[in-house]
Amino acid sequence: MSGNRAGRGRIRQSDIARLAGVSQTTVSLVLNGAAESAAIAESTRERVLAAAEELSYVADPAALSLASGRNRLLGVHTFMATFPLGMSNNYYPYLAGVEEETAAQGYDLLLFTGSAAEPGAGPVELPRLRMADGALLIGRRFALKGVESLLDSGFPLVYVGRHDELGPRLPYVGADYVTATATLVHRLHTLGHRRFVYVRELDDAVASDDRQHGFATGAEALGLAADDAVVVRTDGSDITPETVTAWLEDGRTAVIAEGGTDDLAAARAVQNAAATAGVRFPDDLSLALTGEQVGHECGAPVLTGYSVPRQEMGRQAVRLLIDLVTGAPVPAARRQRLLSCSPLEGVTSGPPR
Amino acid sequence: MSGNRAGRGRIRQSDIARLAGVSQTTVSLVLNGAAESAAIAESTRERVLAAAEELSYVADPAALSLASGRNRLLGVHTFMATFPLGMSNNYYPYLAGVEEETAAQGYDLLLFTGSAAEPGAGPVELPRLRMADGALLIGRRFALKGVESLLDSGFPLVYVGRHDELGPRLPYVGADYVTATATLVHRLHTLGHRRFVYVRELDDAVASDDRQHGFATGAEALGLAADDAVVVRTDGSDITPETVTAWLEDGRTAVIAEGGTDDLAAARAVQNAAATAGVRFPDDLSLALTGEQVGHECGAPVLTGYSVPRQEMGRQAVRLLIDLVTGAPVPAARRQRLLSCSPLEGVTSGPPR
DNA sequence: CTGAAAGCGCTTACAG
DNA sequence: CTGAAAGCGCTTACAG
Numbered sequence: 077m078s079g080n081r082a083g084r085g086r087i088r089q090s091d092i093a094r095l096a097g098v099s100q101t102t103v104s105l106v107l108n109g110a111a112e113s114a115a116i117a118e119s120t121r122e123r124v125l126a127a128a129e130e131l132s133y134v135a136d137p138a139a140l141s142l143a144s145g146r147n148r149l150l151g152v153h154t155f156m157a158t159f160p161l162g163m164s165n166n167y168y169p170y171l172a173g174v175e176e177e178t179a180a181q182g183y184d185l186l187l188f189t190g191s192a193a194e195p196g197a198g199p200v201e202l203p204r205l206r207m208a209d210g211a212l213l214i215g216r217r218f219a220l221k222g223v224e225s226l227l228d229s230g231f232p233l234v235y236v237g238r239h240d241e242l243g244p245r246l247p248y249v250g251a252d253y254v255t256a257t258a259t260l261v262h263r264l265h266t267l268g269h270r271r272f273v274y275v276r277e278l279d280d281a282v283a284s285d286d287r288q289h290g291f292a293t294g295a296e297a298l299g300l301a302a303d304d305a306v307v308v309r310t311d312g313s314d315i316t317p318e319t320v321t322a323w324l325e326d327g328r329t330a331v332i333a334e335g336g337t338d339d340l341a342a343a344r345a346v347q348n349a350a351a352t353a354g355v356r357f358p359d360d361l362s363l364a365l366t367g368e369q370v371g372h373e374c375g376a377p378v379l380t381g382y383s384v385p386r387q388e389m390g391r392q393a394v395r396l397l398i399d400l401v402t403g404a405p406v407p408a409a410r411r412q413r414l415l416s417c418s419p420l421e422g423v424t425s426g427p428p429r
Numbered sequence: 430m431s432g433n434r435a436g437r438g439r440i441r442q443s444d445i446a447r448l449a450g451v452s453q454t455t456v457s458l459v460l461n462g463a464a465e466s467a468a469i470a471e472s473t474r475e476r477v478l479a480a481a482e483e484l485s486y487v488a489d490p491a492a493l494s495l496a497s498g499r500n501r502l503l504g505v506h507t508f509m510a511t512f513p514l515g516m517s518n519n520y521y522p523y524l525a526g527v528e529e530e531t532a533a534q535g536y537d538l539l540l541f542t543g544s545a546a547e548p549g550a551g552p553v554e555l556p557r558l559r560m561a562d563g564a565l566l567i568g569r570r571f572a573l574k575g576v577e578s579l580l581d582s583g584f585p586l587v588y589v590g591r592h593d594e595l596g597p598r599l600p601y602v603g604a605d606y607v608t609a610t611a612t613l614v615h616r617l618h619t620l621g622h623r624r625f626v627y628v629r630e631l632d633d634a635v636a637s638d639d640r641q642h643g644f645a646t647g648a649e650a651l652g653l654a655a656d657d658a659v660v661v662r663t664d665g666s667d668i669t670p671e672t673v674t675a676w677l678e679d680g681r682t683a684v685i686a687e688g689g690t691d692d693l694a695a696a697r698a699v700q701n702a703a704a705t706a707g708v709r710f711p712d713d714l715s716l717a718l719t720g721e722q723v724g725h726e727c728g729a730p731v732l733t734g735y736s737v738p739r740q741e742m743g744r745q746a747v748r749l750l751i752d753l754v755t756g757a758p759v760p761a762a763r764r765q766r767l768l769s770c771s772p773l774e775g776v777t778s779g780p781p782r
Numbered sequence: 783c784t785g786a787a788a789g790c791g792c793t794t795a796c797a798g
Numbered sequence: 799c800t801g802a803a804a805g806c807g808c809t810t811a812c813a814g
Contacts, residue, residue, distance in 0.1 A: 086582055088791060099801045104793060117799060132578065134556040139791035141491035142806045147560070149539070179542035184557070186502070186539055189532035203487040204537070206439060207502075225485055229439070441807060452785045457809060470783060492807030495790045 087131045096120075096127040103128070107135070150178055150397060151186040151211030153202065155218045166338060166370055166386075170214050170236055173390025181398055183209075206231060210401040212393055216281035232400035234393045238282055238414060247400065247411040249393040253283060253336075256382045256417035257290025257366050258297060260332065261305070263380070263419065264364060265298050268426040269330035272300070273323055274307045275315065275342040276334045283336055287366040291332060312345030317353035320346065324361060329427035335367020335381055343379065358425040368420055380424035382417040389415055440484045449473075449480040456481070460488070494560065503531055503750060504564030506541040506555065508571045519691060519739075523567050523589055526743025534751055536562075555579060558586075563754040565589060565746050569634035585753035587746045591635055591767060600753065600764040602746040606636060606689075609735045609770035610643025610719050611650060613685065614658075616733070616772065617717060618651050621779040622683035625653070626676055627660045628668070628695040629687045636689055640719040644685060665698030670706035673699065677714060682780035688720020688734055696732065711778040721773055733775035738768045 089103040096103070098120060105116055106124040141147035152174060154167060178185050186208045202222035205211040210232030213223065220241065226233055227245050238250030261272060274291045276284060288307060295305030306328075308315075323331065333343035343365055347357070355361050357377065365381035392415070399406045442456040449456070451473060458469055459477040490500040505527060507520060531538050539561045541554060555575035558564040563585030566576065573594065579586055580598050591603030614625065627644045629637060641660060648658030659681075661668070676684070686696035696718055700710070708714050710730065718734035745768070752759045 086791090090791085100792085101794090101801055101803090102799095104791095105800085108793080115799060120799080136495070136791050137557055137560040138491045138494035139806090140793085141560075142489070142495050142790090142808085143792040143794085145793095145806075147491055149560075175540065175542065184539060184541050186537060187528065188537050189528060203485040206487045207490040207500075207537075222485075439807090443807085453808085454785055454787090454810085455783090457807095458784085461809080468783060473783080489807050492790090493809085495792085495806090496808040496810085497790085498809095 086136065087133045088136075089133070091131055092124060092127045092133055095131065096123045098124060107133075146209055146401075148183045149186050149208040150174075150183050150394065150401075151188055151205040151208035153188045153205055153211060153213055153215075155213070155215040166336060167214060168370075169386035170390040173387035174212060174214075174236075174394055175390075176387075177391040177394035181394065183394075183398065186211075202226060205233075210234070210397045212236060212390075212397060216279075216283055232397060234397040234400065236389055236393045238286065238412075240412075244408060244412065247396055247406075248413075249389050249396060250412075250414045251283075251384045251386075251389060252414040252416045253286035253366065253384075254290040254293060256384075257287050257332075258294030259419065260364055260366065260380075260382060261291060261294030262298065264330045264332070264362065264424065267330075267362070267424065269362065270300075270427075271304045271326065271328040271330070272306070273328050273331045274305070274334075275331060275346060276307060276309045277337055277342050278309060278311050279337065284334060287334060287336070290366070310342070310345065312341045315345040315349045317349050317355075320349045320353050320355050320361065324355065329360075330362045330364065330424075332364045332366060335365040335369075336384065340365070340369065358423050360428055362424040362427070364422070364424050377423040378420075380422035381420045383420050384417050385415045439489065440486045441489075442486070444484055445477060445480045445486055448484065449476045451477060460486075490560075494562075499562050499754075500560075501536045502539045502561040503527075503536050503747065503754075504539040504541055504558040504561030506558055506564060506566055506568075508566070508568040519689060520567060522739035523743040526740035527565060527589075527747055528743075529740075530744040530747035534747065536747075536751065539564075559584060563587070563750045565743075565750060569632070569636055585750060587750040587753065589742055589746045591639065591765075593765075594635075597761060597765065600749055600759075601766075602742050602749060603765075603767045604636075604737045604739075604742060605767040605769045606639035606719065606737075607643040607646060609737075610640050610685075611647030612772065613717055613719065613733075613735060614644060614647030615651065617683045617685070617715065617777065620715070620777065622715065623653075623780075624657045624679065624681040624683070625659070626681050626684045627658070627687075628684060628699060629660060629662045630690055630695050631662060631664050632690065637687060640687060640689070643719070663695070663698065665694045668698040668702045670702050670708075673702045673706050673708050673714065677708065683715045683717065683777075685717045685719060688718040688722075689737065693718070693722065711776050713781055715777040715780070717775070717777050730776040731773075733777035734773045735770040736773050737770050742768055 089107070090100045093100045093103045102116065102120065103124050106121050107128065137147070152171070175185060188204060202219060205226065213233060213235045214237070216237070218235070223233065223246065224242065227242070233246065235246055235248040237248060239246055239248055264272065272295065274288060276288055291305065291307065331346055333340070333346055335343075343363065346363055350357065350361060357363055363379055365379045368381050368383045369379055392413070396406065396410070442460070443453045446453040446456045455469065455473065456477050459474050460481060490502065494500045505524070528538060541558060555572060558579065566586060566588045567590070569590070571588070576586065576599065577595065580595070586599065588599055588601040589603070590601060592599055592601055617625065625648065627641060629641055644658065644660065684699055686693070686699055688696070696716065699716055703710065703714060710716055716732055718732045721734050721736045722732055745766070749759065749763070
């Protein structure tokens with residue numbers, strides 16, 4: 077049979093029409109409310125409304141969506157096999173913000189999960205986003221090709237993060253890691269530190285590049301020599317107790333570790349090596365983070381760093397997306413924006429005397 | 430204009446048909462896969478598939494749903510204004526399980542959030558669930574009327590929790606709080622406690638009733654007199670230091686507080702009152718929970734209780750829902766089931782000597 | 783093996 | 799002020 081809805085006992089506009097003795101068109105007109113129904117006789121209006129009430133009519137959302145072209149659904153995709161609903165996950169605050177604002181705007185959320193059927197599925201999954209009126213993209217990196225073709229077809233997309241590789245075509249709401257990191261260097265400098273080490277993980281993503289770039293920018297602004305602001309890129313295995321000792325002997329009293337990664341491997345490697353070497357925080361060595369400790373353990377000291385306004389990024393991304401979906405005018409400057417991060421004071425102190 | 434989808438560059442089956450040089454019907458037949466497409470020439474099939482791939486076609490869920498009643502979307506509704514993505518929230522593990530299994534089955538999730546447009550929206554929002562093939566209901570309580578009319582129309586629904594008010598009509602996957610709580614009483618009895626107090630919050634929900642019922646059942650099984658297993662129902666304000674002292678003077682050495690609520694107000698009230706009274710845990714008084722401490726603070730002692738298999742409940746609810754959606758045969762016994770909770774050993778000890 | 787046609791429940795010009 | 803009709807993008811008998 078075509079359409080199993082009738083069999084499901086659903087009430088249609090035609091049922092109301094029959095009961096009220098009008099046409100289905102009139103029912104639709106009345107039920108759509110305000111503007112149009114001005115042109116409908118009050119008595120007719122009331123009859124239809126009464127009939128609708130009596131049958132406890134409710135519009136079929138699918139039909140409604142098909143006819144009007146909108147479904148008030150916002151897709152979310154994170155380019156991962158399973159959706160990062162994981163508790164101690166960095167993505168979590170984004171989602172909370174997204175969800176909050178989506179609800180506030182009267183939309184609902186479509187979570188695209190990357191079906192298990194397709195293991196390395198990034199690009200394969202993307203087209204399914206079209207089910208929604210528009211979609212949010214979240215994640216450290218993404219499938220460029222799939223995103224491009226979505227954009228090409230005019231599908232409204234907003235990326236949560238900075239991404240300029242596609243020029244002005246991809247709207248986004250990102251965090252200003254460059255400024256935040258430069259400021260962090262400055263803060264440490266104010267505390268008295270003069271030589272810095274930046275420890276970055278192997279993974280590269282725009283957010284990582286931005287952080288490192290901010291480190292360089294900050295050092296430059298302070299007039300530091302290249303050797304006073306070195307960058308170590310590592311998977312952690314080559315940060316040995318000797319490494320840390322050598323830093324200190326070199327007068328490098330402040331280490332900045334990459335934040336925003338899932339496990340903060342860089343910071344952890346430094347902490348472990350320091351512990352073995354008998355180097356104490358923050359008396360001997362200061363450790364700061366280009367971000368905050370998300371799933372931070374009981375009793376562990378809070379590291380100096382900055383907080384990324386993830387929830388707010390989520391909210392703003394939703395607002396931007398809805399503007400794009402509804403065709404509201406969005407000036408170019410508002411299509412790509414960076415939010416600033418706020419300083420987080422932790423256990424970092426001045427250098428040992 | 431009617432239907433703005435074309436303008437949005439959405440690819441339709443007719444686009445594929447044109448590219449592949451076949452009819453739209455054939456495209457539909459091919460895209461629907463297995464059974465039917467046996468009757469389609471392999472070469473045609475391939476041509477259509479290639480064209481679909483090239484255009485990165487994706488079915489319009491609304492059209493699909495309208496025509497066939499299926500779209501591989503599972504709705505989730507929690508009867509709250511905003512979706513409980515909140516960090517320390519009890520609902521979180523359910524969602525994690527739901528998401529995981531949904532992904533594994535190749536479905537996607539529709540999060541129904543309760544639009545802010547309708548404040549007291551429970552029943553008003555429910556019909557929107559029909560956008561999905563079926564839906565999961567999560568929450569301590571729910572809008573009975575809305576749920577009933579959804580059920581009446583044959584819409585597949587699974588409640589995460591026990592709910593027998595609708596008889597066998599509402600399928601569910603719940604937790605066996607009755608047995609878990611009875612066992613908890615037994616465990617405390619084994620430690621030497623002989624007189625118990627059960628502290629329950631004012632809110633009532635099936636999950637709360639079940640816990641209290643389990644307390645009664647457990648006490649009865651141990652042959653305790655009514656006065657040895659009293660129930661206090663409170664918003665916390667009348668649990669004073671004197672209350673706690675009186676319990677102890679009465680020989681009531683074990684307090685069981687209601688778990689599973691958002692803030693564990695009952696347990697907190699007991700803890701605060703005890704602290705003021707100078708009563709120590711667990712030396713003077715043992716405190717157990719009918720559940721576990723979800724967003725449990727650093728340094729706070731872990732309370733004895735039991736863990737609710739929330740994630741597994743989520744997974745099983747999804748599997749059940751998909752069976753209902755696809756029309757797989759589901760024996761009555763499998764339509765309503767309770768999972769058991771596992772004991773959690775905390776700081777509770779025997780009674781003071 | 784393939785296509786023309788009806789239908790799912792709605793919206794929206796267009797006529798009257 | 800109201801209704802007949804076309805169309806949204808699909809599925810599914812039914813003919814050929």
